[in-house]
Amino acid sequence: MSEEYRELGVSIPIGPFHPALKEPIGFRIWVEGEKIVKADIRFGHNYRGIELIGARRNWIQILYLAERICGICSWSHQFPLAQAIESLMDVRPPDRANYIRVVVGELERIHSHMLWLGVLGHEIGFDTLLHLTWGVREKVMDALELISGNRVNYAMATIGGVRRDITEAKRDILLRKLDDLLKGVETLRDIVLTHKLVLLRTEGVGRYDRELALRLCLQGPMARMCGIRKDVRQDEGVAAYGDLGFRAIVARDVVGKDGCDAYSATAVRVAETIQSINLVRDALMEMPPGPISAFPKPIVALTRASKAEGEAIGRYEAPRGEVIHYVRAAKSDKPKRWKVRAPSLINVYSTKWVFPGHQIADAVVIAAQPDPCIACTERALIVDLDRGERRVVDHAYLTELSRRKSKEVMGDV
Amino acid sequence: MGLQRFIKRSPWVFHLNTGGCNACDIEILAALTPRYDAERFGVKLVGSPRHADILVVSGPMTRKDVEKAKRIYEQMPSPKAVVAVGVCTMGGSVFHDSPFVTAPISDHIPVDVYIPGCPPRPEAILHGILEALEKLEVE
Amino acid sequence: MDLNQLLEELKRVSGGEGFVQDQEMSKTSRRRRVWVTADRRNFRSVILKLVEMYTYPQLSFIVAQDLGDRLQLIYSFEVNSGKPLEAVEVSVKVDIPKDDPRIATITDMFPGAEVYEREAQEMIGVDVVGLPDKRRLLIPEDFPEGVFPLRLDEKGIPPELWKKKSPHPLEGDGNE
Structure with missing residues (x-):
């Protein structure tokens, strides 16, 4: 000692x-x-030494390693890595792939935010909320399973596009599910943002201020609860977010002020969940026809990537904030250096x-606040x-x- | 009713993540919530290994966690069973060659039931826990 | 500000090289990156210049890597954050010689950089001068001292620490 x-x-x-x-x-x-x-x-x-063992995998294999950095945000790690490799090769994914990327990314955000809300409920001794949110969350898991075939690790992103298409039939089922989901989330919103217990236990707890958040370079909902309107989806317009005219939500849009506390964080996350449902619907409705990947087969992408050289950065807004991947290539089928920064860090x-x-x-509330x-x-x-x-x-x-x-x-x- | 033999007992479960990616962990939690509802079998998640009958382990066992995991196993009262969730526990899965990973976890603590999958579905996790229960019953 | 103007401005301060990446991602959005090299002695003034030009550039991360003959840290900042479709990622590369791996901290400007600098310190063995907290961040305490996992030379992970084989090998799973 x-x-x-x-x-x-x-x-x-x-x-x-x-x-x-x-x-x-x-x-x-x-x-x-x-x-x-x-x-x-x-x-x-x-610590599993992922960056280290990533240097022993080829460009396609590390996509699946990236997915297993975090099971909750598996898409949010696979996608920026795919983007970074695309940037190395200077490839632009087809439009349809961009829209499907929005759909998967937003469904993941919904399930992650629902999960957090349940955990918050559990921490403050409001277990009814835990079971309510997880009941609603299962609908999202069904939607993800419908699209990708798996509940958690979807393996959807690949270099130059996505791996599975959303067919007409699937789209109709998804749209019906979304209506259901929206009803559930709106009920939750009305409970959470007005319930006395939630208010008493979260207001003023874990209070940051705007200045501190900017100086520490906080990410995601933690920045947005302090009124910093920053979001990679908005700032860089990754995938089809730019085409869909996405704008980030900050706490004052939801509850009228930037409280910078656990209550504002809750409000931002709940509002984002509803925004995500609408985004998924928009993306499904406006999805253009066409191919879903720039390459016919992964092996073609691998061969092309093996000829790439240089450095690239891929960014994406995960449910918890900005995920950023750096890769350096030197005409090899393996990356020379792969660096991952997750927002939770x-x-x-x-x-x-x-x-x-x-x-x-x-x-426990402060520890849970950053999700x-x-x-x-x-x-x-x-x-x-x-x-x-x-x-x-x-x-x-x-x-x-x-x-x-x-x-x-x-x-x- | 075949289920009655399970419902006689209420196994308490302690969940230990030894460096997994969370995927198994959210599926374990999903197994406890309304859709799958493990509580109908009396399964309850507890906050301390001292109260637990079944240890549910996920993850490839990182170096930093080995000693702590062993200690947690020793703190559990007998009879006890260990359920390993996910392929990471069996051989490390995608992390198998990492110098910071010590999978399989059976090198460190005895495992009774393995549940394969990356991650396994909640139904599979429920099934695995019930298998472990049978082991406790025999003892 | 135009990307090339920004690059020129930064190059003027650093006296180094640099280039711009500007790629189309979708119908409306572009991927904008500015890469600039700086010297160990003046990289702080490049970062200060960024702070001057844009209030609160957001520190994204610090990449630590071994380039064979030298070490390199890449300080990456997001500028124009909060402006729709205008974000630029500015990366400042700083080379560090292997025989004298020291570099100044930037925690005075960005307190959040502490976590990245601690990571760089244990991963490739640079000595960050002025860092308030020098403990290990991610690597377990029982891991041998003086081994830096991301070093590619003799200070990296020795072969015996790598697991040779998967415990359940498939046919042909030689694992290099």
Whole structure:
């Protein structure tokens, strides 16, 4: 134990394992009584050396490796990598492929945001919300299964286009499903944005400010909840987003002000879900006919890519923010260097600046706010150095704290 | 009713992600939510390994997680069963040659049921958990 | 601002080389990239120039790579973010010699850069001077000291650390 730990008194590590879902990650928070005074974040429990083994795969194989960086945003990693390789080869995908890319990307966004909403509900002890959102979410999973044949890893993007077409028949089924889905999400929106418990537990919790968000270069909904209207889909018009006239949503469009807190983050994500449903519908309606890929077969793309040289960057707005892939090629069937930046890296790291000043019971909400591919905390170890005593408490304790606070605040009103 | 033999018991499940990509993890959670509803078999996700009967493991077991995973396994009371979800647990899947991955996880903790798939469907996960339950029953 | 103008402006500060990528992506949108090289001593002034020209350029990432005879860091910024269809990705490449792998930090300008610099530090073994937190970020603690996974020379992953074979090998799965 370092001196620093001693000076600051009680520290609580949260994680790295947690029961409900998502990746292992470690938070360590130092507390004075109930107040958090300092926080530190430990990554690396999930480090699989993907960039390293990516250099041993060929251009087609790494698309499927990229997909397995994250199961929730599998499209959001495969697509920017495909874009980066297209940029290397200077290939423009056909228009129909661009529209199908929008459809898959937005369906993924809907399922990811629904997932987050359920997790938020679970964290604040509102399990009804968890089951409601996951009930609605299954409709999106059905839609993705209809298009790609799989629920989670869709394997849809390829160099120069997409791998499967959306036929007339599928389109009609999808449009019907979307109506259903919209109804479900609108009900959820009315519950979430007005429910007393959600308001009490999220307003003012995890408060950033606009300046801090800009200086830290926060991404995605975390930036948009602070009123920064930035979104790769809007700024760069990737795939067909430019053709569809996409505009990003910030918190003030939904709730009238940029709260920069967990409530604004919730509002942005809920509004984006509805926006995504409309985008999918627009893309399905306006989809032009034509080929779905610039190359007849993946092997042709591989051969062409093996002749490419230089560097390229592919960008896409994942549900959590900007995903950016860098590749360097030197006339080989393998990349020389492949670099991936996922938005959660900076979004999660930024909570370090935001934890101090909050109560322990709010820690789980702050940890969940960036949708960090981490949601619940599992097991915490309380080290009280003054008494030299180590006390192991489980996840139940922290969630219990959070839930007790929910009960208390609900009792007041 | 064949199902009655399952409904007699209520197995509590602890979920451990050892560096997987989340795909299996969201499918495990999906198995617990209304559409698939594992709770009708009494399956409940718990927050501590000390309360759990079944350990559901996903992911290729990264180096950093090995010791922690072993500790979690040891903390579980007997009889216990381990269900490995996804192909990563069997041989590392796409990560098989990474120096940071130590798959298969049976090198570190004993596994009773493997559920193949990348990721397996929620139905398959439910089936796997019920298979593990039978093992507990025999013991 | 025109991409070529931007490139000229940056080249004037850095004294390095550079080029522009401008590719069509769909009917309306284009992919705009500006690449410029800078020296280890003046890359901070290039970044300061960007900050001057555009308030709050957004730091996208820092790529750390081994080019064989030298190391390279690429600082990539998004400028014009928030303006529909106008975003430009500006990448500043900085070469670092292998025998003296030191570089100044940019955390004073971009506090969020801390996480990328810590990553670069452990991946290719550059020494970021002035970085407040020098611990390992991703690599496990029991991993040998002095091994940098993304180095391509003798400081990289030694052959014995690579897993030779898949535990369930297919026929012909030689794994190079």
